[in-house]
Each structure stands twice: as C-alpha cells, then as structure tokens.
Amino acid sequence: MTKILLIGKSGRIDCIADALARSSSSKKLFAISEINNPGLIKKAKVELGSTKNVAFIEDYARKIKADFAIVGPEEPLATGVVDVLSELGIPCIGPTKSLTQIESSKSFTRELVAKYNIPGNPKYKVFRNTEGLEAYLRKIGEFVVKPDGLTGGKGVKIYKEHLHSIKEALMYCTSFLEKQTPVIIEERLDGEEFSLQSFCDGKHVVDMVVVQDHKRLSEGDTGPNTGGMGSYSCKDHCLPFLSKEIIQEASQITSAVARALSNELGEKYKGILYGGFIVTKDGLRLLEYNARFGDPEVMNVLSILKTDFIDICKSIINETLDQIPLEFEKQATVCKYLVPEGYPTNPIKDVPIDINFDSLINNKLKIYYGAVDQRQNKKYLTGSRAIAFVGIGNDLEEAERLVEKTISKIKGPLYHRKDIGTRALIQKRVEHMKKILK
Numbered sequence: 001m002t003k004i005l006l007i008g009k010s011g012r013i014d015c016i017a018d019a020l021a022r023s024s025s026s027k028k029l030f031a032i033s034e035i036n037n038p039g040l041i042k043k044a045k046v047e048l049g050s051t052k053n054v055a056f057i058e059d060y061a062r063k064i065k066a067d068f069a070i071v072g073p074e075e076p077l078a079t080g081v082v083d084v085l086s087e088l089g090i091p092c093i094g095p096t097k098s099l100t101q102i103e104s105s106k107s108f109t110r111e112l113v114a115k116y117n118i119p120g121n122p123k124y125k126v127f128r129n130t131e132g133l134e135a136y137l138r139k140i141g142e143f144v145v146k147p148d149g150l151t152g153g154k155g156v157k158i159y160k161e162h163l164h165s166i167k168e169a170l171m172y173c174t175s176f177l178e179k180q181t182p183v184i185i186e187e188r189l190d191g192e193e194f195s196l197q198s199f200c201d202g203k204h205v206v207d208m209v210v211v212q213d214h215k216r217l218s219e220g221d222t223g224p225n226t227g228g229m230g231s232y233s234c235k236d237h238c239l240p241f242l243s244k245e246i247i248q249e250a251s252q253i254t255s256a257v258a259r260a261l262s263n264e265l266g267e268k269y270k271g272i273l274y275g276g277f278i279v280t281k282d283g284l285r286l287l288e289y290n291a292r293f294g295d296p297e298v299m300n301v302l303s304i305l306k307t308d309f310i311d312i313c314k315s316i317i318n319e320t321l322d323q324i325p326l327e328f329e330k331q332a333t334v335c336k337y338l339v340p341e342g343y344p345t346n347p348i349k350d351v352p353i354d355i356n357f358d359s360l361i362n363n364k365l366k367i368y369y370g371a372v373d374q375r376q377n378k379k380y381l382t383g384s385r386a387i388a389f390v391g392i393g394n395d396l397e398e399a400e401r402l403v404e405k406t407i408s409k410i411k412g413p414l415y416h417r418k419d420i421g422t423r424a425l426i427q428k429r430v431e432h433m434k435k436i437l438k
Contacts, residue, residue, distance in 0.1 A: 008072025011370035120286030202268025334421030
C-alpha cells in the first residue's frame, strides 16, 4: 500500500488525484487542502489546513507516514515544504525552495538562462532601483513590466494596454521597487504562445503533450488576464500553428535549464518543469518557467495519460525516468473553466450552486473541481475558478462539442468562454502566426 500525500486546493490537485486514482497500484491518497474540494474528498482523505503552513504539513505527513508527496501549487514550494518533507525522509514530486526560484523569481530565471548561454531570452533588463529605469523604458520601445515573485499570473502589465504612458509605467515599477521587489522590463513579443510541461528526475527530462492556454477572461482573447480560462491539445500532440522543430527546440531549452539549475544550485530538480514559450518572427522565445503543473494545462495532459501515474512518480523519485515509456492517448482535449461572475477582480463568493455532475463523468468527459467548498450537502463558490470541464475526442471539434454541450446547460452566477477549442478561434491563431512569419 503506497501512501501518497497531496498538497493543494484547486482543480489542478483534483486532476492529479484523479490520475493517481486510476493507477493499478495499491494506494491510499491523503490531501491537505484549505477547502473541502468536492472532487478531492471523493478520491482522498482530506485534512483541512493551510497549504503554506510548513509545520502543519510536516506534522500531518509524519502522522500518516506518507511514502511520497506531490505539491500542487507554487506557494508551498516557495515556502520550502519540499525541503522539510525531504528532511523527514519523504520524497516529493516538486522542487526545493532554492530550485523553485525558477518560478518564484523571474529575475533569477532570466539571469540563469543568460549565464548558461541558453537560447530563448528576449531583450530584458532587471531593475532593483530606479536608476536608469526611465531611460530604458524610453529606449526599448514596446515593453512588458514583470514584478519579481509570485503574482498568480496577474502582475504582468503591458505598455499601451495596461500602462498607457511612460509615467504610468514608472509609477507601477516604483510601487514594487519601494518594497524591495525587483522588476524586469522585457521587450513585448508578438506571436503565439504554448505550454510544454516536462517531468524531471534530476537526471532526465521527459516531455508531455504541448497545450495552448487562454489567459484572457472574455471571448476573442479580450478582457483582463486570469489564471487561465481554458486550454486545448491536439490528437497529433502538436498544435495547428506549431512545427515539430519548434517543439524540439523548446524541449532542448527545458533540458538545458534543468542542467543549469543543477549546476548553479548543486541540487537535483525532481518534479515538473513547465515552460511557457512564444513563437515570434525572430524565432522561439521563453516567456517563463513554472515549478509545477499548469492549471488548466495539467487537465489536458493527465486526462489522456496512458502510463501509470504512480509509476511515473516513483521513477522521478528513483531517477529512472529514462526507463519508463511515457504514453498519451492519441486524442484531442478541450478544457473550459466555469468561473464566478465578477472574476477575476470582484468575484462573487459564498454563493451556493446546485450542481451534481457524477452521472456525466465518463471516459470522454472529465470534471475537476477548483474553488468550490463542500459544506454539508451544498457546494459554495469561494471566488476563484470553480469547475473545469475536459472533453476528450477524436478531433478538437468532438472534444469541444462534448464540453460545450454539458457546460452550457449549467445555470447560476457563472461564466465560461464559449470560444475555447472552436475552429474559428484556432483558425484566428493560425492566421496570426502566418502573418507574423511572412
């Protein structure tokens, strides 16, 4: 009997639990979550508590005698949960606090990539004070401001879109610099983005299926950035605007970054390295790295994973990823998130929703709960992305149709993007890429 401890509260951890539950291994799942996630409580014994309280997590892991742990979100990684569990002799799928800098510090990542001559960096400069800042903003042209640290995908501001003048950009930068938080100024890149998530065992890097996420709240890629409104992957494990060569290039960058991390910090990276990339007229560029699965991208890849997920976890721990064949179904996937009205800036909270999906779940439709709290017999919205629906089909049209057929019937103070995974939106992306590469 393998005892597995999950740490997290979102749709991502529900999806991870589902992949573990499908394993043929004898196992028992435990979870530390800040809410009674309705999906998670059906798959694991849930202990309510802070996912950033290291002492609490340490005590619980010791109590249940966990064989290994999987850390879902970035915050526990950045607070050193893996370091503490490792000291207890509990291996983790997730990097140490030091290695998590690849996500928790954008300046660390840019400077690491530059130091080790890894391709992919855009033009950028890190500022730790205002000296030379205004001159650089005026010189670089179109730019993006990225505060260092974890901002939940909502701290990045684009010149002429969110920041309408140099003066406004200076004020935004200064608000962080005054708190001793560095800011990174990068050239604004025009292109199409994609996510490549990879398993790492400290020696080997094995890639998952490429996915495209949709950060914008509203249809047609408009509105504010969110944690991610949905995503899709294709049957051929490529994307309509990508070449196999570009995917291979991204894979090589991730492998080089994993090696650089080990060389720089003297530690083995064990867990997920998730690269956000963009294809531009000047080639492939690296947007960022995350130290965990993407949400929603995890749902596209784990929903079609053929290889036993517990076997993958054990191979990461034992540094034998090269010995396990990683297989995914040759199927397309479309994920759409239901979010509460007002998300992301002023979402409604503590509103009960009368929804029961148990009879709908099958091998073609997966449902993962996020920011929903089960209180006795009712489910309550807690303010963030609520429920993810994943359709699995022989092509994108079938996968998208399966999701939309179900999600469109749901009533209540909820919203979703109808256009994710549709032929029209994907064609728009393809045409955009053609225009850029002319």
